[in-house]
Amino acid sequence: MLTLSPAELARGRSVADDGGAAVRPPADPWVRADAACAQLPGPLAILDRAALSFNAGSLLRRAGGKTIRVATKSIRSRGVLAAVLAQDGFAGLLAYTLPEALWLAADPSGAFADVLVGYPTADAPALRVLAGDDVLRSRVTLMVDSVEQLEWMEAVLAELPVRGPLRVALELDASYRPRLGWRTLAHIGVRRSPVRTAEDAAALAFNAAGRTRRGTQLFTVVGLMAYEAQVAGLPDHPANPAKAAVLGRIQAASMAELANRRRAVAAAVGGAAELEFVNGGGTGSLELTAADTSVTELAAGSGLFGPTLFDHYSRFSPAHAVGFALPVVRRPGPGMATVLGGGWIASGPTGPSRAPTPVHPAGLALLAAEGAGEVQTPLRGSAADALRIGDKVWFRHGKSGEVCEHVDGLHVLDGGRLDGTVATYRGEGKAFL
Numbered sequence: 001m002l003t004l005s006p007a008e009l010a011r012g013r014s015v016a017d018d019g020g021a022a023v024r025p026p027a028d029p030w031v032r033a034d035a036a037c038a039q040l041p042g043p044l045a046i047l048d049r050a051a052l053s054f055n056a057g058s059l060l061r062r063a064g065g066k067t068i069r070v071a072t073k074s075i076r077s078r079g080v081l082a083a084v085l086a087q088d089g090f091a092g093l094l095a096y097t098l099p100e101a102l103w104l105a106a107d108p109s110g111a112f113a114d115v116l117v118g119y120p121t122a123d124a125p126a127l128r129v130l131a132g133d134d135v136l137r138s139r140v141t142l143m144v145d146s147v148e149q150l151e152w153m154e155a156v157l158a159e160l161p162v163r164g165p166l167r168v169a170l171e172l173d174a175s176y177r178p179r180l181g182w183r184t185l186a187h188i189g190v191r192r193s194p195v196r197t198a199e200d201a202a203a204l205a206f207n208a209a210g211r212t213r214r215g216t217q218l219f220t221v222v223g224l225m226a227y228e229a230q231v232a233g234l235p236d237h238p239a240n241p242a243k244a245a246v247l248g249r250i251q252a253a254s255m256a257e258l259a260n261r262r263r264a265v266a267a268a269v270g271g272a273a274e275l276e277f278v279n280g281g282g283t284g285s286l287e288l289t290a291a292d293t294s295v296t297e298l299a300a301g302s303g304l305f306g307p308t309l310f311d312h313y314s315r316f317s318p319a320h321a322v323g324f325a326l327p328v329v330r331r332p333g334p335g336m337a338t339v340l341g342g343g344w345i346a347s348g349p350t351g352p353s354r355a356p357t358p359v360h361p362a363g364l365a366l367l368a369a370e371g372a373g374e375v376q377t378p379l380r381g382s383a384a385d386a387l388r389i390g391d392k393v394w395f396r397h398g399k400s401g402e403v404c405e406h407v408d409g410l411h412v413l414d415g416g417r418l419d420g421t422v423a424t425y426r427g428e429g430k431a432f433l
């Protein structure tokens with residue numbers, strides 16, 4: 001069973017993490033990983049226990065005493081989720097689909113008794129399972145942002161007896177829309193919920209709370225969530241200083257605007273419901289979101305694995321806890337080596353930032369014309385000629401949990417030694433998205 005290292009947790013909590021490489025344990029994880037995995041065939045992926053523990057401590061330090069709900073999409077391994085949740089300061093899961101939430105909430109260990117599905121569902125069979133099971137209904141909370149979704153759920157459940165209300169949380173649009181007079185100048189952030197104002201949120205909360213069948217309430221509103229993607233998911237420390245300065249100003253203005261709006265929305269929804277939580281933030285914004293007094297808990301996941309999309313933030317610098325290795329299988333010519341597979345592309349706007357990054361041996365790069373391929377990936381660079389068939393090239397993924405969709409388990413490295421594997425969702429036969 002995977003557990004976190006108390007010493008590395010403590011180190012993550014205490015290091016004044018200023019983005020310096022000095023905070024990353026160990027100094028070159030890939031040399032040690034390569035030696036430890038010498039007898040294992042690739043493709044494979046590893047999880048460094050010390051780095052994971054350090055990162056968990058770092059997230060706790062940045063959360064400033066507010067609890068962190070773990071974003072499962074960024075982990076996709078029950079063993080890792082359980083290890084993190086065993087640590088004080090982490091509580092509850094932010095799941096990404098309802099079938100996933102049902103599976104986790106039914107876990108016999110009882111480790112996952114508080115699962116918030118962070119995104120709306122349209123899965124009728126899963127909804128019927130939830131509605132018909134008293135334990136699951138008490139453990140799983142659904143996300144809604146419109147009357148249309150409530151109506152859909154009510155219609156799906158129309159033929160079933162009402163055993164008790166479904167727990168729902170409301171999502172607030174956290175995007176930033178600077179205005180000049182009556183004109184909205186831009187939409188900065190993601191396109192998620194249409195609920196923007198205190199009036200919008202109160203109307204939806206009253207609508208949800210007012211739905212009954214034969215005197216029994218269908219929904220209880222228990223929470224509010226607002227994810228400020230334009231701050232949490234956008235690195236504020238790009239190489240270009242002018243760009244960094246502009247971004248910093250926009251993000252500060254966005255957080256100030258959201259703090260006011262989130263407070264007003266929480267108060268307005270509080271008139272229709274007793275809120276158990278107001279959730280906000282993500283790995284990229286923890287200390288900023290924690291400073292918002294209306295937020296009662298944070299969400300984070302990616303900061304535990306430390307993928308490349310989290311390399312360029314000014315406020316933190318996660319250790320590289322997860323990497324994957326692909327074997328060299330051919331040599332197209334001098335200065336080149338080709339590895340098996342490689343197209344472990346991260347989701348989001350497609351481009352170089354979504355491609356995996358070769359990290360060991362140093363000095364290898366993808367070819368612009370081919371990128372990371374479906375079944376093979378040619379690499380160019382000074383290190384290529386020294387590679388032999390079967391040698392491994394190590395990569396970091398762009399995103400956090402998606403790497404787990406490619407392997408059945410993560411090989412756990414502890415102090416440079418292999419210490420078993422921890423199963424991924426895929427390894428447990430689960431593919432939710």
Ligand SMILES: Cc1ncc(COP(=O)(O)O)c(C=O)c1O
Pocket residue numbers: 071074094118227232281282283284299300301302303400
């Ligand atoms: C609702 C919500 N909260 C929090 C997060 C932050 O997750 P992470 O810490 O993995 O970036 C996300 C990421 O997309 C999200 O969608």
